[in-house]
Amino acid sequence: MxxxxxxxxxxxxxxxxxxxxxxxxxxxxxxxxxxxxxxxxxxxxxxxxxxxxxxxxxxxxxxxxxxxxxxxxxxxxxxxxxxxxxxxxxxxxxxxxxxxxxxxxxxxxxxxxxxxxxxxxxxxxxxxxxxxxxxxGTSKQKRALSSRRMNAVGNDIVSTAVTKAAANIIDAKGVTALMQDVAQDDVQTISAFLPPCHEDANRPEHVYKFEDILSPTEYEALRVPAAALASATAEDITKKAEERSHCSFVLEELKFLPADEKSRDHKARCLWFLDTLIKFSHLKVIKKKHPMGPECPHIISRKLMKNFTSLTYNNGSVQNLVSASMKAKITAYVILLALHINNFQTDLTILQNDMKLQESRILDIAKALRLKISKARGGLGLENDQNHKLGTLSLPLPVQKAPPGQRKRKKIN
Structure with a gap:
């Protein structure tokens, strides 16, 4: 060819x-x-x-x-x-x-x-x-396909039933009543994370005892890390403000440390722990063994991990999480520390800004703590035209009220 x-x-x-x-x-x-x-x-x-x-x-x-x-x-x-x-x-x-x-x-x-x-x-x-x-497809594949389609039908039936049941509840009870129930449940959830409240106390400092916030051993462990705050000069405070190494509440209170050595040391320890709590509340998933650094005493790190985190499971491992409920608990302890520091009256708006919370959230927690809420103009670290919310712990304690609009049940004779 x-x-x-x-x-x-x-x-x-x-x-x-x-x-x-x-x-x-x-x-x-x-x-x-x-x-x-x-x-x-x-x-x-x-x-x-x-x-x-x-x-x-x-x-x-x-x-x-x-x-x-x-x-x-x-x-x-x-x-x-x-x-x-x-x-x-x-x-x-x-x-x-x-x-x-x-x-x-x-x-x-x-x-x-x-x-x-x-x-x-x-x-x-x-x-x-x-x-x-x-x-x-093979017989096995066809059986799997049939099973999957039956499951899809079952899920649709359940979803339809749930939707219908929810609609019936809304029609029977009303949206307003359901929202009030949710608000009441939220208050009850917050109350579950509060320190012990001694309603029969005869002095404000005994309503929420300081020992329930910091035990004597934990309080003693704060002596070394709080020494830097106790000895801070005006220049040191100005430098800390420029570096934003502490929250606004602590920076402002450092300007008014008592001259008495014992009182000065006590306030410095409270401020150091309050600042640590606020920084800890900004975390989400705790991945380090000592999340607050080596300068934080071991007993304080253990207290933070044990009392202010929730355990969660992710990819087969256990993690510590600062959940929404734990952040509410931290907020309650921060408010109580601020009350003990400021003679049982504190500016909630400053704490709200430091903890990056909504005003309604911190007010709900303050009301759960049985504080009296009042308004004030201007204040420390805020503009003059911004309204402040002050929280005061005084006796007798306010009576906890049901959410507005919730009707009381009538007694049957």
Whole structure:
């Protein structure tokens, strides 16, 4: 046979590229028995639409459809060029023609006619896989598909039942009453994390005892870290304010440390622990063994981890989390420390800003502590036109009231 030569002929005689087909669901057993039908766009004037083609082939079991346009078209047609060579063995001449790749997919829906693939293309990948499992899947795959669909139906039934039950409760009780119940539950949740309250005390300092906030051993451990605050000069306080190393409440109170050494040391210890509590409240997930640094005494670190964090499980490991309820507990202890520091009256707005809380949240906690709330203009560290909320612990303690609008139950005689 003579040496083969080739000649590029472009498109076929019908002025269109040759079709190369690939079946998406496997290999055909007898491809020579297939017959293909080509549908071309009638809009021959449009530069893009005139090249659109749909290729259809039908076997005894399935109908296959492929096309060269739309969302499901193969991107290789726009990135590569394909050619088909026809070799004449006698002359050794090879004719080379342009070619185009078609991805033939089974048309599984009974409602579609050949060429109408819109509904099939709109289906999700999961739905297409389910259709393939129905047609070609094993018995085990079909049982799993049936079980999954039954579970989906069961979930829909449960969701519908829950929605209906919630609607019935809202209709029967009313949105206002439900909101009042939620508010009452929130107050009860906050109360569960408060220090012991001695309602029969005859002096404000005995209502919430200092020993319930800091034990004598913990108080003694604060002597060393609080020494720097007790000995702070005016220049040191100015530098701390520039560095923002402490919260606003502590920086302001450092300006008014008592001259008496014992009282000065006591206030410095309280301020140091209050500042540590506020910094600890800004954490979320505790990943370090000593989150407050090496200068924090071990007994204080253990107190923070044990009393002001919740245990949570993540990826098989135990983590300490400062949850919303724990932050409410920290806020309550911060308010009580501030009361002991300031003769049982403190500016709640400053503490609110330091702890990055909403005003309604800190007021709810203050009310749960049985404080009297009053207003004041201006104040330490705030603008003059900003209203302050002051919290005062005084005797007799205010009576805890139910949320506004909640009706009292009538006694049945």
């Amino acid at each position: 003579a040496a083969a030569t080739w000649r590029y002929r472009g498109d076929l005689e019908a002025k269109r590229p040759a079709a190369l087909v690939r079946f998406a669901n496997g290999r055909l057993r007898s491809p020579e028995s297939l017959r293909f039908t080509v549908y071309r766009s009638r809009d021959t004037a449009h530069p893009r639409k005139r090249h659109r083609r749909i290729l259809v082939s039908e076997t005894e079991r399935l109908c296959y459809v492929g096309h060269n346009f739309g969302s499901g078209v193969m991107r290789c047609n726009s990135l590569c060029r394909y050619f088909v060579g026809v070799l004449d063995k006698d002359s050794g001449q090879m004719e080379v023609y342009n070619a185009e790749m078609f991805n033939m997919q089974p048309l599984l829906s009974d409602n579609l006619i050949p060429g109408d693939t819109k509904d099939y293309q709109k289906k999700s990948y999961r739905e297409k896989v389910d259709l393939c499992i129905e047609a070609f």
